[in-house]
Amino acid sequence: MCRHLLYLGEPARVSSLVLEPSHSLLRQSWAPRLAGGHSTVNADGFGIGWYGQDGPVRYRRSTPMWGDENLPALANATVATAILAAVRSATPGMPVGDAACAPFGSDGWLFSHNGFIAGWPDSIAKLAERLPITDLLTVDAPTDSAFTWTMVRHLLRSGEQPDAALITTVAEIAAAAPASRLNFLLTDGVRGYASCVGHSLFVRCLPGQVVIASEPFDDHPAWTSIPDNHLLTTEPSGYTLEEL
Numbered sequence: 001m002c003r004h005l006l007y008l009g010e011p012a013r014v015s016s017l018v019l020e021p022s023h024s025l026l027r028q029s030w031a032p033r034l035a036g037g038h039s040t041v042n043a044d045g046f047g048i049g050w051y052g053q054d055g056p057v058r059y060r061r062s063t064p065m066w067g068d069e070n071l072p073a074l075a076n077a078t079v080a081t082a083i084l085a086a087v088r089s090a091t092p093g094m095p096v097g098d099a100a101c102a103p104f105g106s107d108g109w110l111f112s113h114n115g116f117i118a119g120w121p122d123s124i125a126k127l128a129e130r131l132p133i134t135d136l137l138t139v140d141a142p143t144d145s146a147f148t149w150t151m152v153r154h155l156l157r158s159g160e161q162p163d164a165a166l167i168t169t170v171a172e173i174a175a176a177a178p179a180s181r182l183n184f185l186l187t188d189g190v191r192g193y194a195s196c197v198g199h200s201l202f203v204r205c206l207p208g209q210v211v212i213a214s215e216p217f218d219d220h221p222a223w224t225s226i227p228d229n230h231l232l233t234t235e236p237s238g239y240t241l242e243e244l
């Protein structure tokens with residue numbers, strides 16, 4: 001169980017989303033509330049992606065979020081209109097390393113996966129065979145999440161719309177590996193797309209901003225739980241839900 005969040009809206013300081021809230025991602029890295037029995041800490045690294053002048057920038061570390069001495073100053077100095085952040089609890093069998101931490105990304109996209117692919121890697125061998133070798137050779141890390149991003153990226157590069165790319169990826173992985181948990185976040189810095197398949201997901205919509213998160217990071221009454229097996233599409237002004 002990892003925990004992730006996506007913010008879209010008026011310029012916000014990374015620290016105001018990731019470090020300062022009463023139940024921030026920082027706190028969720030050692031005391032998640034909605035672990036659901038899957039794990040107790042998210043200490044196998046973290047990552048933050050935000051949109052700067054020239055597109056997305058990523059900062060990923062394999063240390064627990066609480067142990068990074070550089071993060072408080074960096075997060076305090078960074079202001080953005082789109083921010084995707086995650087803390088990681090490595091699925092058993094997956095390696096730990098900077099490159100295994102979300103967000104994954106390229107071509108102006110940022111992506112995160114909360115969950116796992118059941119029966120990895122044998123269950124998705126046929127899906128992997130369909131990917132071009134150049135895609136397989138540029139996987140960030142030998143993990144289910146990095147592979148999932150490679151599937152989504154391939155569909156986006158083939159001209160698929162982002163919501164359709166997530167829907168197809170969920171359907172194909174769920175068919176090949178039925179017990180998988182597939183909570184994805186995807187953004188181009190303007191719009192956000194999130195699947196809720198097997199893990200908790202919440203949305204908080206306030207004037208001029210929206211946050212999607214694995215669990216609420218504060219006690220604001222606007223947090224709304226997303227039902228399982230749904231795709232959420234959002235921009236700062238609101239969101240829509242579609243059953244998967």
Ligand code: GLN
Nearest residue numbers: 001002090091094114115
């Ligand atoms: N399976 C992914 C990994 O190992 C994500 C883990 C999670 O959601 N806990 O990185």
